[in-house]
Amino acid sequence: MLKKPHSHRNQQLLTHDYNIYLCLLVINQPKRIHMKRIFSIAAVVLFAITLHAQPPAGEAKPGDWYGDKITADGAVPITDAVAKLGKDDEVVNTKVKAKILEVCPKKGCWLKLELDNKETAMVKMKDYGFFLPVAAAGKTVVIDGEIKKKTISVAELKHYAEDAKKSKAEIDAITKPQEEVRVTAKGIMVVE
C-alpha cells in the first residue's frame, strides 16, 4: 500500500508519503521511543496509508476558478473596498481584486490577502463548498463575496498571543484592539 510519491500528486500528499517513510524509520528503533509516541506514530501511519491517490490539486493558473463561476468584470482593488467599509460587522457585497499571501497549508481551508498597510484580510469560503489549492498562494485573484470589518478586542488578542506561546512581555505589550478585514467568498477566480 505504500506507494512511492508520484510527481503528479499534490504537495500535501507528498508530505504524507514522506511521513510514512519517516515514521517507519522511527518505528525500527522502538527502544528509544516512548510507548505513547509509538501509538501516535502508528496513528499517523494508519491515516497516511488510508489516503488514496488524488487528482492534481491544481496549479491555480489564470482563469482557474473555485466555487461559483465568476468574471473579473467590475472588480475593485480590495483596499478601495476596505476604505469604503463603515462600522464593524457591516456586511457589504462586493467583488474585489487582491493578492493571496497565504493558503492554510494543510487543507486550503482559509486564505490571507494582502492589504497595502501590511495588514491582512482573512477569507473563508461560503458554506465551505469549495477549497483552493496551496498553489494559489502568491496569485492575484478576484473574489466575489461579502466583506466586513471586525474588531478583535485586547482580551482576544492576548488569548491568541498566549496560544501562539508569545512571551509575557509581548502579551503585556498588547494594549490596543485590532481591526481585521474578513471576506466570505462565494466564488474566486485567478487573474494573474
Place this chain on the structure above:
Amino acid sequence: MRLRNIYSRPPAQWPAPFVTEGVHWDELGELPAGPLQHRMDSLKHLIGLGKILFFDTRLSGSGKISCATCHQPELSWADGLEKSLGHEGTINKRNSPSLQNVWFYKKLFWDGRARDLEDQAFAPINSESEMHGDMRELPGKLRRIEAYKSLFDSAYGDPGIDPDRIAGAMAAFQRTIVSSPSSFDRFLAGEKKALSNSQLRGLHLFRTKAKCLNCHHGALFSDNQFHNNGFAGDDKGLYQVTHVEGDLGKFKTPSLRDVMKTAPWMHDGSQKNLMVIIEAYNEGKPATGKDVLLKPLGLTRQEKLDLLAFLHAISAEPLPFDKPVIP
C-alpha cells in the same frame, strides 16, 4: 426453494450478475470490520479523544452544535432530516449522510471535495452556515478547558492542541463507526432462514435483472464512485469540484447498508419513499447528463416489492452506543 439453495452456496458460486460491460464490480459480501478494529486498544486514547470532541458543542460558534447534532448515533449516525439545520437554524445545502462505515469512502462529501476525514472536519466547523466555528481559534478555546490537556497528552504523547490534532482524533473515532450485522449477514454466515422468500428473490433481482451491482456492489454496496442518477436537480455536484462537463450532477454512490434507516434519501434528502426511487430506476428514462448505465428494467410490481424487501434485509438497527461525558 431452488433460489435458497443456490444462494446458500458461497458468494463465489452464485450465478453471474448482470453488470454492464466495462463496469468493475465486486461481489456482495458480509459486513467488514472497520479498519481500526484490531487497534481499538492501542489507539483507545486517540479514539476516546475524538469521541469527546465529536460530541462537544464548544466546537461550534454558538456552543450549541456538535458533530453529533447532524450525525446522531440513535438515528444510524444521520439526522433524519431532509437537510441538516446549522447555525441558528440555517438550512444546509445537502442531506446529512450516515457515518456508519464512513472509513470506506475515498472521498468525503456528496461531491467528493474532501479527500479524507481529516480534511473534511475543517469544513463544517469553519462554515458560517453549519457550526459557525473557527478552526484557527479552536485550539486556544480547547486549551482553556483543563481536561483537554491530559486528553491530548494521552492521545498524542504531549498536551499540544492544534487543528490537525483535533481533526485527526475525530477522524480516528469516525473510522470506528460501523453498521451492525443485518439479516443478509446472518444469511451469509449460514443462517439459511435469515432471509424471507421475498428478500431472497430481491437479492437475486438486485444482482441480476435490476442491475443494481452496476453501482452498488461489494460488501458495502457502493462502488465508491460518482454518478448522475437523474435526481441531481439544480445541484452541480462533482462538477463544482472538477469543472469537467461530464461530472455535472454526479454524486457519490452511498452505501446501501442500513438504507431503510437513513431516510430521507439522495444528496438533497428530497426522496421520502424508496418505491419512488426504485420506480425511477425501473423506468430508466434517458436525460441529459444522466448515467448511461441506467436503462429501462421492466420490473413487475412484485419484483419491485422484492427489491424493497431485500433493502430491508441489508438494514439493521445501529449498534448500541454510550455517549461520552463532556469535560
